[in-house]
Amino acid sequence: MVKLTFIQPDGASQTVEVEAGLTVMEAAKLNDVAGIEAECGGACACATCHVYIEPGWVEKTGKPADIEEDMLDFAFDVRKESRLSCQIKVTTDLDGLTMRVPAKQF
Amino acid sequence: MALDDAGQNVTTGATEFDAVVIGAGPVGLFAVFELGLVDVKTCVIDILGKPGGQCSELYPEKPIYDIPALPSVTGQELTDRLMEQIKPFGAEFVFGERVDELQRREDGRFDLKTDAGRTIVTKVVVIAAGGGSFTPKRPPLDGIEAYEGASVFYAVRRMEDLRGKDVLIVGGGDSALDWTLNLAPIANSLTLLHRRDEFRGAPHSVEKMRALVAEGKIRLLIGQMTKVHGDNGVLEAVTVKTADGEERVVANAMLPFFGLTMKLGPVATWGLNLNENLILVDTEKFETSEKGIFAIGDINWYPGKLKLILSGFHEAALMAQQAHKYVHPNKKLLFQYTTSSSSLQKKLGVK
Numbered sequence: 001m002v003k004l005t006f007i008q009p010d011g012a013s014q015t016v017e018v019e020a021g022l023t024v025m026e027a028a029k030l031n032d033v034a035g036i037e038a039e040c041g042g043a044c045a046c047a048t049c050h051v052y053i054e055p056g057w058v059e060k061t062g063k064p065a066d067i068e069e070d071m072l073d074f075a076f077d078v079r080k081e082s083r084l085s086c087q088i089k090v091t092t093d094l095d096g097l098t099m100r101v102p103a104k105q106f
Numbered sequence: 107m108a109l110d111d112a113g114q115n116v117t118t119g120a121t122e123f124d125a126v127v128i129g130a131g132p133v134g135l136f137a138v139f140e141l142g143l144v145d146v147k148t149c150v151i152d153i154l155g156k157p158g159g160q161c162s163e164l165y166p167e168k169p170i171y172d173i174p175a176l177p178s179v180t181g182q183e184l185t186d187r188l189m190e191q192i193k194p195f196g197a198e199f200v201f202g203e204r205v206d207e208l209q210r211r212e213d214g215r216f217d218l219k220t221d222a223g224r225t226i227v228t229k230v231v232v233i234a235a236g237g238g239s240f241t242p243k244r245p246p247l248d249g250i251e252a253y254e255g256a257s258v259f260y261a262v263r264r265m266e267d268l269r270g271k272d273v274l275i276v277g278g279g280d281s282a283l284d285w286t287l288n289l290a291p292i293a294n295s296l297t298l299l300h301r302r303d304e305f306r307g308a309p310h311s312v313e314k315m316r317a318l319v320a321e322g323k324i325r326l327l328i329g330q331m332t333k334v335h336g337d338n339g340v341l342e343a344v345t346v347k348t349a350d351g352e353e354r355v356v357a358n359a360m361l362p363f364f365g366l367t368m369k370l371g372p373v374a375t376w377g378l379n380l381n382e383n384l385i386l387v388d389t390e391k392f393e394t395s396e397k398g399i400f401a402i403g404d405i406n407w408y409p410g411k412l413k414l415i416l417s418g419f420h421e422a423a424l425m426a427q428q429a430h431k432y433v434h435p436n437k438k439l440l441f442q443y444t445t446s447s448s449s450l451q452k453k454l455g456v457k
C-alpha cells in the first residue's frame with residue numbers, strides 16, 4: 001500500500017492508503033478527499049482534480065504531459081508545482097507523496 | 107446567451123412540431139432516430155453550436171470503449187455516426203440557443219421559448235439536457251459577477267461594442283486567439299494574457315498573434331489574474347501575477363476564455379420533480395412528473411440509473427413508444443424490426 005497525504009487550504013491534512021496502479025485522483029475520490037471534484041472521471045478533460053505537489057516531490061511525480069498542460073490552462077491559480085491528479089499514477093515510489101488541494105477548482 | 111462558437115442554424119422556420127428534443131448530446135440525437143421510426147417529427151435545440159454534447163465538446167478525440175458493437179469510437183466519431191443515422195428523419199436543428207421557458211398551453215401542448223426569443227409549440231417535450239447547458243467558466247475572482255455583461259464578456263455579440271476599448275483577453279485556446287486577431291484593429295489597446303508562453307490554438311493563429319506582438323500592436327503578457335478593480339460594474343484594471351511580481355493592467359473590457367462547464371440552468375425552473383438536480387422519471391416510459399414531458403440520458407434519475415450513453419439509448423427507445431401515443435393517439439403501434447419491416451425500411455430510406 002502507498003500513503004498519500006492531502007493538505008486542505010485551511011491546513012487540515014488527510015493521509016490515505018491506496019494500492020499502486022490507481023491514479024492519485026482515484027485515491028482521493030475513493031477516500032472522499034474534499035476539494036477534488038474530478039468531473040470528467042479522469043479523462044484529462046475538466047481540470048477539476050488540480051493539486052499542488054509539495055516541494056521535494058516534484059521530481060518524483062514528473063512533469064505534466066502536453067495534454068495535461070493544455071488542460072491546466074483551464075484551472076485556476078496554476079503554479080509550477082501544479083498537476084492534474086488524474087494524470088499521476090500511484091507507484092510505490094510515491095509512498096509518502098504530499099499534495100495541497102487548491103482553494104478552488106473553478 | 108449564445109456561446110462563442112454558436113453555429114449556423116439549418117431551420118425551416120417552422121414553429122410547430124410533434125416533439126422537441128432539448129439537447130443534442132448523443133442521447134438527444136438517438137431520440138430523433140427512435141421518434142422517427144414511430145413517425146414523430148422532431149426539432150432539436152442546443153445551446154452549443156454543434157451536435158454531440160459532452161462527446162464532441164469535452165472529449166472529441168478520446169475513444170469510448172463501451173458502445174455495443176463499436177469496440178472503440180471517439181466522441182466525435184460517435185456524434186458523426188449518429189448524425190448520419192438520423193439523417194433520414196429530417197429533424198430540424200436549432201443550434202446556439204438555450205431553451206429557457208417551458209409551459210403547458212390550454213390545448214395541452216407546450217410552449218417553449220429560447221433565449222433568442224424563438225417560440226416553438228410542441229406536443230411532447232424530450233429533455234435530453236445531460237449535465238445541463240454548457241456555460242462559459244467564470245474565473246473565480248472575487249466580485250467578477252458585478253462586471254459581467256457590462257465589462258466582462260464570455261462571448262462577443264457585437265464587435266462594435268469593443269471599438270476603442272482597452273481590451274484584456276485571457277486564455278490560450280482558439281477563442282482567445284481568434285478574438286485577439288479580430289479585435290486588435292479596433293481596440294484602443296489589447297493585451298492577451300495567458301499563464302504560459304505556449305498556446306493550444308491553431309498554429310497559424312499563434313503566428314499571426316506573435317506577429318502583432320512583434321509589431322507592437324498588441325501586448326502579450328504571461329501570468330494570471332488575481333484581482334479585478336473597478337466600480338459599479340465598470341472595469342478599470344486587473345491585477346496580474348507574473349514571473350516578475352505583480353502588475354496592474356488597465357482594461358475596461360475583459361474577455362475570459364477558460365472553456366465551458368455544465369450548469370443545470372433553466373431546467374430546474376420548469377416545475378418538474380427533481381432528485382439532487384436530476385429529473386425523476388419512471389422506468390417504463392421515462393416520463394417526468396408532467397405528462398408529455400420526458401427526460402432521458404444524463405439528466406434523469408431513477409433507482410439504478412447509470413450515466414452511460416448506452417443506458418440513454420435504451421431510455422430513448424422506450425420513451426418513443428409513449429410519445430407515439432400522445433402524438434398519434436388513434437394509431438396502433440406495431441412492434442417491428444428494422445431488419446424485416448418494409449415500412450421501417452422505407453422511413454430509413456433503405457427500401
Ligand SMILES: Cc1cc2nc3c(=O)[nH]c(=O)nc-3n(C[C@H](O)[C@H](O)[C@H](O)COP(=O)(O)OP(=O)(O)OC[C@H]3O[C@@H](n4cnc5c(N)ncnc54)[C@H](O)[C@@H]3O)c2cc1C
Nearest residue numbers: 043129131133153159160205235236238239240403404415
Ligand atoms: C471525459 C468523459 C468521458 C466519458 N466516457 C464515457 C464512456 O466511455 N462511456 C459512456 O457511456 N459515457 C461516457 N461519458 C459520459 C457520456 O458522455 C454521457 O453519458 C453522455 O454525453 C450523456 O449524453 P446526453 O445526451 O444525455 O447529454 P450531454 O452529452 O450532456 O448533452 C446535453 C446537451 O444538452 C444541452 N442543453 C442542456 N440544457 C439545455 C437548454 N436548456 N437549452 C439548450 N441546450 C441545452 C447541452 O448544451 C448539451 O449539449 C464520458 C463523459 C466524459 C465527460
Ligand code: FES
Nearest residue numbers: 042044046047086
Ligand atoms: S478528473 Fe478531469 S482532468 Fe482530472
